[in-house]
Amino acid sequence: MTKGSIADIKISMSAITRILPKRRLSRWVGHFMHWKGPSLWARLSIRGFAWLYNIDLAEAEKSYDQYPSIGEFFVRRLKTGIRPVGTGWAVHPADSKITQAAAIDNGTLIQAKGLTYKLKDFTQDPDCDKKWAGGFFMTYYLCPTDYHRVHSPVDGNITDVRYMPGELWPVNEWSTTNVPDLFSVNERVLVEIETDLGPVGVVFVGATNVGHIVLSFDEKIRGNQKGPHIFEHKHYSPEIPVHKGSELGMFRMGSTVVMLYPPSFRQKFEGHMNLGPSVRVNADLIKNP
Structure with missing residues (x-):
């Protein structure tokens, strides 16, 4: 791929991203992710999401089938003791x-x-x-x-x-x-x-x-x-x-x-x-x- 074609792709991506209704789209995605559908849907979608992103289900505070939506699983807490707090002046704020x-x-x-x-x-x-x-x-x-x-x-x-x-x-x-x-x-x-x-x-x-x-x-x-x-x-x-x-x-x-x-x-x-x-x-x- 030539430098010219790469530049054209970057310009196209920038133009597309610029005109997207990013705030509204983000709220729609948020609503979808937190949609509490049938329990079977929640279980299957969460398992699929975890598989897709290689998420260790064993670290979650609760069993995956106890979360009512992908969104709630996404903001899951971890089991106590999974991330012990360091002893120095400061620690990292996030995975x-x-x-x-x-x-x-x-x-x-x-x-x-x-x-x-x-x-x-x-x-x-x-x-x-x-x-x-x-x-x-x-x-x-x-x-x-x-x-x-x-x-x-x-x-x-x-x-x-x-x-x-x-x-x-x-x-x-x-x-x-x-x-x-x-x-x-x-x-x-x-x-x-x-x-x-x-x-x-x-x-x-x-x-x-x-x-x-x-x-x-x-x-x-x-x-x-x-x-x-x-x-x-x-x-x-x-x-x-x-x-x-x-x-x-x-x-x-x-x-x-x-x-x-x-x-x-x-x-x-x-x-x-x-x-x-x-x-x-x-x-x-x-x-x-």
Whole structure:
């Protein structure tokens, strides 16, 4: 295949994806995935889904035939003890693949080779440079095979949440390498956790076919809902205490988590991070000595 034909295919894919009603399509997919049909349908569809994506049914909290829909199975909890919480300063927030990990220099994050995006646009936090510039970020991609609940990587207190409405572009490899400012354009929810080493940001990034983002500690904040989509900043007083491994929320289909760490974490972790490529939730961020 020539470079010209590859470029034509990329242009065609971009055009098709651009005109798709991505938000409406995502809600339809979400409704279908959570449709509670006959029990036989649920059992067969879940078995087929698990087989297709090579999901280990033995790790699920319940037997597969106890879930009423693919959607409920998709956001399944795991059996107690399946993902023990590490003992270091921080752990990985999700079962996922690490696609990027680098310093946040000049308020810039790396999306893919040749593409970057700005911390200020991504967080919509006027104080973001004070919190995370000079620190480091990590991008976690959750595919359908993965467990889809997101857990706190640190001990601390949840102080703020920002809901940022936006598009629902796919977050696969093609999109990250071809859609400029993808993570700043897509819908996202930023959970800020204050720690002894400074503020840590956990950013849920929405995507096509993500039914919605749900927070475990605040059910009023949800992504991809009907009606007007308005930026929301919520400050918690009193703050909400969390521990490493505490559940923060879930994706109703696959997507991406971007972690933001302050400079104090970078100084402590630089050169020692356990980067995968595939990682498990609650595993230590620092490599074992």
